[in-house]
Amino acid sequence: MATTSSARPLKSRLWAWTQLFLPHHLISGLVFRVTRWRAPWTTWLVRRFARTFGVDLNEAAEMDPAAYSTFNAFFTRALAEGARPLEGDEGSWISPVDGRISQIGHVQSGNLLQAKGRDYTVLELLGGDEELAAQFADGSFATLYLSPGDYHRVHMPVTGQLREMVHVPGRLFSVNTGTVAEVPRLFARNERVVCLFDTADGPMAMVLVGAINVSAIETVWAGLVTPSPQRQIGRWRYAEEQGLSIRLARGAEMGRFNMGSTVILLTRPGVDFDPAWQPEMPVRVGQRLQAGD
Template sequence: MIQSLYRLMIELTNRRWSSTLLKRFARSSASKWVVPSFARTYKINQEEMEKELGEYKSLHDFFIRRLKPGTRITEAASDAIVSPVDAIIEDIGPVVPELEIHVKGKVYSIAEMLGSAEAASPYREGTYMVLYLSPTHYHRIHSPVSGTILNQWSLGSRSYPVNALGLKYGKGTLSKNYRMVTEIDYGSGRLALVKVGAMFVNSIETVHEGERLKKGEEMAYFSFGSTVVLLFEKDGIELAEDIVLPAHVKVGEKLGTLTPRH
C-alpha cells in the first residue's frame, strides 16, 4: 500500500493543484514522519548519506540529500566524460539530420527541446543519451566535464512523468516538460546537458557559481523525479564499450571518451 502510494505521488502526479499541495507537504515539517517509510520503500542506501535519517527536517530535505565525501569517485582521465547523475541510462542513439531523436519508439524534436533550430543545430548528426532518475536515486547533478558554461536557459511550464512508461506513452515529455539547458564548452567541443523536470514546475535548482565547471563538481539538484538528456556534437563522443541498456550508472562513472571537434 505504501509503495503504491509513493509511486502515485512521486511518479504520476502532474496536475498543478495536486503538485502544489504535494510540494507544500513535502517541504513542511509534517512530512518528516514519512521519511523512514520512504527510505524503506525505495531501499535508500543510508550508509552513503551525509546525515542520519532522523536529521532530515522534511521529505524534500531528505530527497535532495547530499552524500558523504568520497562516496562517488570521478574518472580522472582528462578526455573522459562522466555521468552527471546516479541514474538508469534508458536510451542512447543518433540525432538525425532532421534534428530529431527516437526514444522508446517516439520521435522528439531537439529543436523543440532546446527552444530553437539554431540552438539545436550544433548537435545535428550527433549523439544523445537519456538518463532517468527514479525516487530511489541520489538527485544532485554534477558536471560531466571540465569546461565553461556557454549559455543556460529554461523552457516549458508543466511536467509529466519521465520514467519508462512516461517516455513510451507520454506526449512529448522530453521536449515539452519544464527543463533547464546548460551548454558547456569543454575545449575540444561542446555538449548540452538538459535537465528535465518530471513533476513540479521549477523543480530544478542550480547551485554552481560562475562560468567555470570542474568535472564532478555539483551543478544543480532536482526536487523530485527527473531525467537528464546529454547531447553531443557529431563524432563528439566515443561511447564506453561496456554500456548495455538499460545501464545503471553513478555520478563520476565513465560514459565515454570525448573526441576533438573537426
C-alpha cells in the first residue's frame, strides 16, 4: 500500500529522532568491514544494487559486475573516459559531483540554509575557525546530496591550489531529505573533511560530510582520512615552501565517499551560481553551476 502524504513526514521524524540513540560510528565501522569483504556473493549484490538504484554500468570504466572484487570497489567505481564532459570555459564553476541539489544560493551574514526553517553557520561548519569563516561569510554555497545510486567520486569545480585540510569529528546522522529537515544543524554536527583551496576567484572550501554508513572519506593526496580514532579537530597545511604543493585542475578527482553523502561548496563573495539551479534538481559532474554568457 502506498504511503500517504501525511504518513511520510511522521515516518521521517521517527527515523530522524531514532538516530539520536544509534551508535553511529559502530554501525559505520561494521559497514566499512562488510563492504570490503571478498565474498562469493559480491557479483550478485552488485547486480541487485544496480537494478534497485538505477545504476548505469555502461557509464563505468569497468562495466562487468563480476570484475568488482568487493562491494566497495563497485561503489567507488571510476567512470569511462568522456562520460562527464566539462561545460563552459576554464574559469566557469562546475558541479563537483553527481547528485541532487539540496540547497543553493548566497550565504546570509554567515548563515547557510539547511532546510526550510533550519539554518547553521559557516563558522560551525568549518570547525570554529573565525578567520577562515569570515572569508565565506557573504559568499555563495551549494549543498549537493549524493544518493546511494550516484557516482561517488568528487571532482574539482574549478582549478585550485590546496591550502589546508581539516578533519572535524562528529556524529554520523543520515543526510537524506527527511533527516536533514528534522535534525537541527545537521551538517555542523556530522563528521566532515574540509578542503580549502586558493583559486583564481579567491578562496574555496569543499566540505565532504560523513553520514551513517559512510564508512570512509578519502582525498587523492592523503588517502583515507576517516574513519579516524581522533576526537579532536585535525589540521594539515600544504605550503609550497615545504614541498607540499598540490594543484588540481578543474574536473580532476579530489576525493571520494565510500557510501553516499553530501558535499558543501563554499565560495567567496562575487562567485554567483545560476539562479536557474533550484533545490531538488539533479546535477552531474561537469555541469556548469554559473550562468552561461
